[in-house]
Amino acid sequence: MNDPAVLTPLATPPAAPSRPAPADFAGSQALQARFHAAIPGGAHTYAKGDDQFPEFMAPYLTHGAGCRVWDVDGHEFIEYGMGLRAVTLGHAYPPVVAAAQRELVRGTNLGRPTVLELETAEEFLDFTRAGDMVKFTKNGSDATTAAVKLARAYTGRPLAAICRDHPFFSVDDWFIGASPMAAGVPAAVRALTVGFRYNDLPSVEALFAEHSGRVACLLLEPEKDVPPAPGFLEGLRRLCDAEGCLLIFDEIITGFRWHNHGAQGLYGVRPDLSAWGKALANGLALAALCGRREIMERGGLHHPHERVFLLSTTYGAETHALAAARAVMRTYAAEPVVAHLRTQGERLRQGLEQAARDQGVAEHFRLMGPGCCLYYGTRDAEGQPSQAFRTLFLQETLSRGLMLPSLVISYAHSAAVVDETVERVHAALGVYRRALEDGIGQHLLGRAVKPVFRTHN
Structure with a gap:
């Protein structure tokens, strides 16, 4: 494969493809101090922080269209972050933009429920077939936290059980207290969250035996990087029913990416509650x-039980976001979005795996997850997971016009774009191979990226 041209325009072309010049990102570097002076961490999402990108190549973006984004230095990137998996149709997808624009001029936040709220709720329930009632909010953390609160109220039990193999459920204390970034969360709150393992029904049975009659809910993503083992989700349903606790699916990522009905529709196992987000709008x-209904109504007006303050957000039913969601659902209903994500995701997987084999790094650069939601792992010469080699890979792909914090496909990624991506990654993996052979220090600029969840900077 030919090594495609590096980013244009470039202030000073690098001496070699493996050593891109820091000056190429001078505009972004000049903004770093301002970002960190105004915003803790320099970003409103930890996964988008400077520590997640190479030291001298952390671009600040100006806009995006389709599967491409542009930075302050004028560089164009084919992007595979896609708003942390929130953008499935492509940036600024015209039907979604048009739907939101129509509502913006009609008022975005009125003093009583709008008919649009009802119509969007009915359309969501019909489209996803995920339940009897729905309540909208602004982010996935609010939805999962509301699910846990509702489960505790419904069951009268204190403990929330989370899948330890899944990385993130909420910014709120009940989850963050169980993570390595637990600073600020009281020990008493941390003790209310317990765990089980994915594809491990005996771990759930042991959990119920240890905390008999105290677990309000089991919360997990129905699928992450590995599919559910035969009978696992069905087994969870059976165990929860027997124990009298609620089964909650976090469909924040899987919803609108795995299947129109979410992963619960794909696998035919219905939870009691499910949280949706990301690609919804x-x-x-x-x-x-x-x-x-009998659970969701605890947050409503038509029941004799103690009231649950479920979700009450000033901005939860903003009209432009609801209109965008309707446009998304109608696009999915009319066009083969999910099939495209799977087909082009598998094309990307096969191309990158072949590139890794061609460059002799298949044991060091590995792809994980289903085609519709790929990510990669990097390993050093000893075969150990390596943040330094992840940084090198990011460095070399950024220099070739790719932004690859993950490998998230969208409806805007055509077969031609995927093939172009594979060609550029092929060249980047050539540098990866040389770094394995003669040491990464001769190729890596600056410090290595760091995990988001860590106890200290």
Whole structure:
């Protein structure tokens, strides 16, 4: 494969493809101090922080269209972050933009529910078939936290059980207290969250035996990097029913990416509650909690039980976001979005795996997850997971016009774009191979990237 041209325009072309010049990102570097002076961490999302990108190649972006984004230095990138998996149709997807624009001029936040709220709720329930009632909010953390609160109120039990093999469920204390970034969360709160393992029904049985009658809910993503083992999700359903606790699916990522009905529809196992977000409005701020009527109604007005303050957000039903969601659902209903994500994701997987084999690094650069939601792992010469080699890979792909914090496909990634991506990654993996052979220090500029969840900077 030919090594494609590096980013244009470039202030000073690098001496060699493996040593891109820091001056190429001078505009972004000049903004770093301002970002960190105004925003803790320099970004409103930890996964987008400077520590997640090479030291001298952390671009600040200006805009995006389709599967491409542009930075302050004028560089164009084919992007595979896609708003942390929130943008499935592509940046600034015209039907979604048009739908949101129509509502913006009609008022975005009125003093009583709009008919649009009802119509969007009905359309969501019909489209996803995920429950009897739905309540909208602005982000996935609110939805999962509301699900846990509802489960505790419904069951009268204190403990929330989370899947330890899944990385993130909420910014709120009940989850963050169980993570390595637990600073500020009281020990008493941390003790209320317990764990189980994915594809491990005995771990769930042991959990219920240890905390008999105290677990309000099991919360997990129905699928992450590995598919559910035969009978696993069905087994969870059976165990929860027997124990009297609620089964909650986090469909924040899987919803609108795995299947029109979410992963629960794909695998035919219905939870009691499910949280949706990300792609629901193609990147606009909208999430949803959905579930069985008798449980959801605890947050409503038509029941004799103690009231649950479920979700009450000033911005939860902003009209432009709801209109965007309707445009998303109608696009999915009319076009083969999910099939495209799977087909082009598998094309990307096969191409990158072949590139890794061609360059002799297949044991060091590995792809994980289903085609519709790929990510990669990097290993050093000893075969150990390596943040330094992840940084080198990011460095070399950024220099070739690719932004690859992950490998998230969208409806805007055509077969031609995928093939172009594979060609550029092929060249970047050639540098990876040389770094394995003669030491990464001869190729890597600056410090290595760091995990988001860590106890100290």
